[in-house]
Amino acid sequence: MTIHISSSLYTSGPWYNSRDSWNARKFSPKSTTAMPLKITQLGAAVREKTSTLTSRLPAIVATTLSASLLVTGSVVAARWLGWLQGPELAAYDHYMRRRPVAPLDDRLLVVGVDETDIQTRQEFPIRDRTLADVLTALVANDPLAIGVDIARDIPQGDGRAELASVMAKNEQxxxxxxxxxxxxxxxxxAPGAPPERTAFADFxxxxxxxxxxxxxxSVPGPSEVPLPVQHLCNDTNPENQMVSLHFSxxxxxxxxxxxxxxxxxxxxxxxxxxxLHRLGQQAAGYRRTQAYDYQVLMNYQGAEKTIRVVSLSDVLKGAVKPDWIRGKVVLIGYTSAVAKxxxxxxxxxAGDGGDLMPGVEIHAQGTSQLISAALGERPLMWYWPWSVEVLWILGWAIAGGxxxxTNHRIWxxxxxxxxxxxxxxxxxFVAFIEGxxxxxxxxxxxxxxxAFGVALLSRADEGGYTQAIYEQMREKVKGMVQPKIEIDQAKREREVSEITDSGYFQDLVSRAKTIREQRKQSLSKSTLEFEKTDGSPE
Known part of the structure; x- marks a missing residue:
């Protein structure tokens, strides 16, 4: 079945009349001139607005830049004086706690003398013979190096000769x-350790x-108390350049x-x-670090589970896998709180006494960071030069201002x-993850x-005072002398009157009033033109 649609449907009936009437209204000569008129008026308003903005540009730049420079100078001065060191170090700690934990570094092993070892063996400090036995057990598994972070200046129990022998004959x-x-x-x-295999354990x-x-x-410093015995670690000769345990x-x-x-x-x-960039007196968030020796920032891997830790008893019982020792760096020291x-x-x-870390584990972390940095696996901590940091602070001040x-709505x-x-x-934070x-x-x-300073200055700018000051300074930069105000309480009232009656003050007020009226007239003119446009007949 074929359906034929008559063409008269398109030329008769209510649809045609309605469309024709609508088209006539839409494309009438009167309405064709309305659109170009609107565009012309809109263009004029935009040009007016642009002209106003251009005339105010010096004041806008002056307001934002002057406030930013003033704030930056104040912040830099406070930082230089050390007033921000505490908050900056707290930020360092905050980021260190929240960044991802590094994977386990199986190149190192820590042998910790824990509370169980002390209670089981009933030894504190551990005896010389016990220390000699654990060192012998470790040497038998052929480690690359063994670092002893246990004080042994005083004999402890028996086995002093055995300990000295083990220390002397094993170069690791x-x-x-x-x-x-x-x-x-x-x-x-420890007894038997030659000078070339002695390292300081200070932090x-x-x-x-x-x-x-x-x-x-570093070099040992002078002691304020008499030296009970002369040794390598209290020799203050500048030539006595010693290396730290974790660096060794x-x-x-x-x-x-x-x-x-x-x-x-x-x-x-x-x-x-x-x-290994040496830490200076003024470095990053530090002021007056007292770092007269060769120091670097610690780039901790994490609070725990980044270095493998076993107990002294495990080593003596042979319960430690030989692969954990062979070819590894081993450090031995106290992990029990009783050792202080x-x-x-x-x-x-924030240093309130919780989650403290044993010194031997800090040595292991320091060793790991140096090895990883040398092999290009993980960067050391870095920071910018002082001049770059000042520009960084200024940039953020300008952004805030x-x-x-540009935003007067409070929300x-x-x-x-x-x-x-x-x-x-x-x-x-992202930068801190990368060191x-x-x-x-x-x-x-x-x-x-x-932001606070610009908000105050922009209030003055809205009243015309910022631009008035700018114009007045531009015209009278030579020879302009502002009245001096003395602090004497008796003269204050008279001097205020002199200022308000001065030509400078009167000229400033007059200029500000003129600028406000010009802005008001410009705004009223733009509004009137838009109202005429919106009210044009269709």
Whole structure:
């Protein structure tokens, strides 16, 4: 069946009349001129607005830039004086606790003398014979190096001769000692350890007691108390350049890989693919570090499970897999709290005494970071030069000020400033994961301070005072002398009157009033043109 549709449906009936009427209205001569008129008026309004914005551009730039520079200068000054060191170190700890934990480094093994060992053997400190036995058991499994982080300046029980013999004849063993300085006369190495296999086990502590740095090379300092015995670790001769225990362990491992430490042109140590940048007095968030020796920042792998730890009893019973020892770096020391060798780290809840880390494990972490950096596996901690950090702070101050100037709705202002701070936090966090310590806290103060300052200055700009001052300074930059205000209470009222009656003040008020009226007239004109456009007949 074929359906025929008559063409009269398109030329008759209500549909045709309605469409024809609509088309006539839409394309009438009167309405064809309305659209170009609207576009012309809109273009004029846009040009007017652009002209106004261009005329105000110097004031806008002056407002944002002046506030940003002022805030940046204040933040940099406070940082230089050390007022921000505490918050910046807290930010360092915060990021260290929250970044991903590094995988287990099976190149190292820690033999810990824990509470169970002490209670089971009824030994504290452990006897010389016990230490000699555990060292002998470790040597039998052919490790690359053994670091002893146990003080042995005083004989403990029997076996002193056996311990001295083991220390002397095994070249893999390096004995730790404590350097002299202040009220500490120093602690000598274990008996039998030659000078070339002696290393200091000291760690520098920050004012809050947290270990965030490690010493690589140093010289014992002068002791304020009489020296009971002269030894290598209290010899203050400048030529007595000693190496730390964890640096010695790292050098022993890297030497087996054909990597040796060399001195760079700038005097810094080059270790494989890594340059060990020396920490200065003013570095990153630190001010007055007192780092007169060769120090670097600690790049911790994590709070736990990054270094394999076994007990002394396990080694003596032969319960440790030989592969965990053979060809590895082994460190032995106390992990029990009774030994008082637990130190606060960034993982210690801001140094309140919780989650302390044994010193021998910190040595293992320091050894691991140096090996990983030398092999190009994991970077050392780095930071920018002072000048770059100042530009970083200024950039964030300008960003915070720009948001404050361009957003007058309070809710939008708050949302955008919070988004900016979140972005700052994430940028610093990503950089920290890669070993970069960027100035987070100074940048936060710069964003907030600049936003507040620009908000105040923009109020003055809305009243015309910013632009009036700009024009007046441009015209009268030569010879303009502002009245001096003395602090004398009796003259204050008279001087205020002089200022308000001065030509400078009257000219400023007049200029501000003129600028406000010009802006008001421009806004009224634009509004009127749009109202005429919207009210045009169709």
């Amino acid at each position: 063993i390096i004995s730790g000692c404590q350097m002299s300085g202040g009220d500490n006369p120093g602690v000598p190495p 520098p502590k920050d004012p809050d007691g947290i270990v965030r740095r490690s010493i690589l090379v 362990m790292a050098l022993a491992y890297l030497s087996s890989q054909g990597i040796e430490a060399t001195a760079g042109e700038d005097g810094e140590i080059q270790l494989g693919q890594a340059t 060798d637990l130190l606060a780290t960034p993982f210690s809840a 720009a948001i404050a100037y 939008l202002f708050i949302v955008l400033e919070q988004a900016l701070l979140v972005g700052l936090y994430l940028i610093c 970069g310590w960027l100035p987070l806290i100074p940048a936060v103060f710069a964003v907030l301070g600049s």
